[in-house]
Amino acid sequence: MVEKTLEGIADGGIHDHIGGGFARYSVDEKWLIPHFEKMLYDQAMLMLAYTEAWQVTGKARFRDVVADIFAYVTRDMRDADGGFYSAEDADSEGEEGRFYLWTPDEIRAVLGEDGDLYCRIFDITEEGNFEGRSLPNLVGRSLARIAAEEGVSPEALKAEITAWNRKLREARGRRVRPHKDDKILTSWNALMIAALATAARVFQNAEYLRAAETAFRFLTRRMMNGDELYARYRDGEVGIPGFLDDYAYFMWACDALYDATFDGSYIEKMRWAADRMIERFWDDDAFGFYLNNRSDLFMRPKEVYDGAVPSGNSVAAYELLRFSRRTGEIDYERYVDHMFNAFGDEVDRYPMGYAWLLSAFMIARAGTKELAVVTETMDGAKEKLGALQSAFLPEVVTLVGDRARLNRLASFTAGFNTENGETTYYLCEHFRCRRPTTDLTAVYEALGLAHNH
Numbered sequence: 001m002v003e004k005t006l007e008g009i010a011d012g013g014i015h016d017h018i019g020g021g022f023a024r025y026s027v028d029e030k031w032l033i034p035h036f037e038k039m040l041y042d043q044a045m046l047m048l049a050y051t052e053a054w055q056v057t058g059k060a061r062f063r064d065v066v067a068d069i070f071a072y073v074t075r076d077m078r079d080a081d082g083g084f085y086s087a088e089d090a091d092s093e094g095e096e097g098r099f100y101l102w103t104p105d106e107i108r109a110v111l112g113e114d115g116d117l118y119c120r121i122f123d124i125t126e127e128g129n130f131e132g133r134s135l136p137n138l139v140g141r142s143l144a145r146i147a148a149e150e151g152v153s154p155e156a157l158k159a160e161i162t163a164w165n166r167k168l169r170e171a172r173g174r175r176v177r178p179h180k181d182d183k184i185l186t187s188w189n190a191l192m193i194a195a196l197a198t199a200a201r202v203f204q205n206a207e208y209l210r211a212a213e214t215a216f217r218f219l220t221r222r223m224m225n226g227d228e229l230y231a232r233y234r235d236g237e238v239g240i241p242g243f244l245d246d247y248a249y250f251m252w253a254c255d256a257l258y259d260a261t262f263d264g265s266y267i268e269k270m271r272w273a274a275d276r277m278i279e280r281f282w283d284d285d286a287f288g289f290y291l292n293n294r295s296d297l298f299m300r301p302k303e304v305y306d307g308a309v310p311s312g313n314s315v316a317a318y319e320l321l322r323f324s325r326r327t328g329e330i331d332y333e334r335y336v337d338h339m340f341n342a343f344g345d346e347v348d349r350y351p352m353g354y355a356w357l358l359s360a361f362m363i364a365r366a367g368t369k370e371l372a373v374v375t376e377t378m379d380g381a382k383e384k385l386g387a388l389q390s391a392f393l394p395e396v397v398t399l400v401g402d403r404a405r406l407n408r409l410a411s412f413t414a415g416f417n418t419e420n421g422e423t424t425y426y427l428c429e430h431f432r433c434r435r436p437t438t439d440l441t442a443v444y445e446a447l448g449l450a451h452n453h
Helices: 002-011 040-057 060-076 104-122 143-150 154-172 186-203 206-223 244-261 265-281 312-327 331-349 351-366 386-390 403-409 440-446
Strands: 228-234 237-241 369-374 396-401 424-429
Touching: 002 040, 002 060, 040 060, 040 186, 060 186, 060 206, 104 143, 104 154, 143 154, 186 206, 186 228, 186 244, 186 386, 206 228, 206 244, 228 244, 244 265, 244 312, 265 312, 312 331, 312 351, 312 396, 331 351, 369 403, 386 440, 396 403, 424 440
Parallel strands: 369 396
Antiparallel strands: 228 237, 369 424
16 A cells, blocks of 8 residues: 555656755646645655555665655755745646646657657647646556666666656756745755755755755754754844743754764753753643643643654654653653553554654564664764665664663663674663674664665
8 A cells, every 4th residue: 555655646746846846745646736835744744645655565666756855946946055945736827737747849849859759758749638738647558668668677767767867857948947935944844854854864865964954053053042943034133932842852853963974962952952842832631741831821722643654752652662762761751651541542542643653652562672782883883874874763762872872862871882892782661771792783683774774
């Protein structure tokens, strides 16, 4: 089901095959015709979904979609200082989708004699598929089959399509572009950072990591002031004290960046966000987190169901759990247990609406594995752990560093040392640790990984 859905989304017109990225939703069951608005949070959530799908299946198509989203958001949705804009409208020149639609003559005017093949591949027809014009899509068509019919390899056809799309993107760029919502929101940027950092770790991609770290610096320099994290930035103006989602998603960004870099400063910033989130939004009486820090308001909403993005309470639970298990500071996990109890009846009534909280619950109950890697030098540490970095192991939290660094980050690592000066691995389950080993293959076997994953 997951693969079919992701392949359908990637084939459909909801996917901008020429410019990259995805529209907000489809108005039909084939993912063919979208509402043409593009949202930053959708790009982030889809990048995460396709990254995890690649981890589980190894299908190159899913990796390609991640690269496609990355190209779109860094080219068209990024501020000069590295923050990401919120959205692009559906309309231009008073018509929905006008920017994205083509006729066969327009394609041929750009691609010349290659235009007819492009039209055949991407369903560009005289009658059109949307109000008399055509939205490029691959619904019901196989590139492998078309390549065979044309007598070329799938790789050669894919390279040609990439070149054709580049020309069409340049031509489309001369059209009136939909309005861009250029405000920069902390929560949505943190979500994009988490997606980029996850993809950077999984694909060992330095370009993705640079984009994630640059956007994170934008947040810490522009959106933080003293003890406050702000929600919105536009044209040099920062405003609105942060909401629950801003702090919870900021923790998520820190969590993903630590896994991609093993830089302990991200754990410290995660702690900073966790402490302020608890101080400002926690309900001591009924448990859970309020949306805002305004006790003077008539209502203080407290939501846990997921909408277009995971709810702030769900992300808070997930990240507090991971922070507690990574550092050994179990006090933070008590808040998570209170949330499970407080929201349990609500979740029972409609579990599908609470997938993110249930993900946290599943990991909490199944148990995490904590892998502490004690190394005298960080040089090559990420590369050495490449199989671990690329594998889908949501239940594993990792710490890497020398003895002093690990002791600062996690109390349970007191007494962990290298053996004979070699990198040493401590694999624990809920802080009960196996005998340390310098044999990485043995660690991978314990985690169910082949060394050459």
